Amino acid sequence: MIRTWQSTPRRRWYITGGTVFLLLLSYYFSVRGQKAAPGVDSAWTHGSSWTFDSERDQRNLGLSDEQCDAAFPGLYAELERARDFHASRGGINTSQIAIWLNEPPRTHAQVRVLLYNGNLHIVGDKLGFARRERVGSALSNLYRAISAVPDPRQLPNIEFTLDTLDDPNPRTGRRPGRTVWAWDRHTSDEETWVMPDFDGWSYAGGSVKGGVTAYNSFRDQIAEVEDALEKEGEEAGGAWEVKTPKALWRGTIDLGNSNAPHMRADLVKAAEGKSWSDVRGEHFVKQVDHCRWQYLIHTEGFAWGGRLRYLTHCNSAAVIPWPLHFVAHFYPLLQPSGPEQNFIPVQNDWSDLDATMTSYTSESPTSSNPNSAKAIAARSVAMFRDRYLTPAAEACYLRRMVRLYAEVQNFEPQLWKTAKSEDGTTAKVPRGYDWEWYMFQEPCHAPPDEDAKTSDLIFEE
Helix, strand or coil: CCCCCCCCHHHHHHHHHHHHHHHHHHHHHHHHHCCCCCCCCCHHHCCCCCCHHHHHCCCCCCCCCHHHHHCCCCCCCHHHHHHHHHCCCCCCCCCHHCCCCCCCCCCCCCCEEEEEECCCEEEECCCCHHHHHHHHHHHHHHHHHHCCCCCHHHHHCEEEEECCCCCCCCCCCCCCCCEECCCCECCCCCCEEECHHHHHHHHHHHCCCCCCHHHHHHHHHHHHHHHHHHHHHCCCCCHHHEEEEEEEECCCCCCCCCCCCHHHHHHHHHHHCEEECCCCCCCCCCCCHHHHEEEEEECCCCCCCCCHHHHHCCCCCCEEEECCCCCCCCCCCCCCCCCCCEEEEEEECCHHHHHHHHHCCCCCCCCCCCHHHHHHHHHHHHHHHHHHHHHHHHHHHHHHHHHHHHCCCCCCCCEEEEEECCCCCCEEEEEEEHHHHHCCCCCCCCCCCCCCCCEEEEEEE
């Protein structure tokens, strides 16, 4: 009897195996042809080198450590400085992170923060300047960065104190060994760890002051303004050509730090009556509308100036008195000269402001000079708005901050403490309060307590 193909077990096995192989092969090529999931480059999924794409990745808060390194290689200089300084001093002890009381002349609001097993806890709290608005914004940003990774428990346990004042370790009354996280530091202050300022979450003044609400919304609004200017300038050569060819500055004039107490008043005098000048203390201009000017002047305030973050989002040339007296987390990326120049430097006393601005504003709008104001503005946007000041970059920075801080932390943070109950028995209970609970204990929109006259400690564990 002749056996049919179907009746042979081995041949049936060949048919089944061949069918499975063809299905797997079809699946492989179909997957390769599919669009990668948002924030994931298809080349990365197949083992090739991944590259940062601003349009795709700017809000990807969960980039891996390898992707963070590839996307933002120059981001961590300030963190590495702090890590190396504290390593040279033997590391950080618990005594250095205790909340400090009686801080003249303006009280420092401080919170002591514990990151344990991937969860945030508040284990100390003290009244002072702008406490709720700044703490809420800054730690919400940290909470988001921690929560974005697949397993936050892989982050090291750390404990630190956050100081809300602009100048967290002032030269008058400085305490050697003081170690806090803050938005900035004076150039002579080596102890402070600089984190992205609270504006990376939301500007506390909201639409009332500056027209800035949530940071992501601000970035979207900037894109709308710049796109409209680009369309308006299609025939002229682009958005730059239709912007007002002057230098804009608005702000409170009577404001300055001890390095430059009259910096803003001196700016107004230096710019008065100049053809390139739109400098004044009044006539408010919304922050997003700053992009309608070609030149945007930056000034420091009580300490660092938070406006520089916003100015770099415009395709305009920032004019900065150089060098600055205070350091924010992204300042190591500022380039005053050379092929990567991304802002226009002037003297701190504004003595060369007129000559500098006259030189730039008199150049041809179509100049191909690589150091023309238009080219400088383009490099600034590419460096800051489209890369190093994206939410993705700040999430990478904050997670790296946790890791580098842990490298020089000389103690093992503890979540549990022993407490007595009303009946006299003892039990282990968690220290402090969960971040999620703490955020609902007072109005998150409370106004800044600028007139706080107390350094009352609410609690510290």
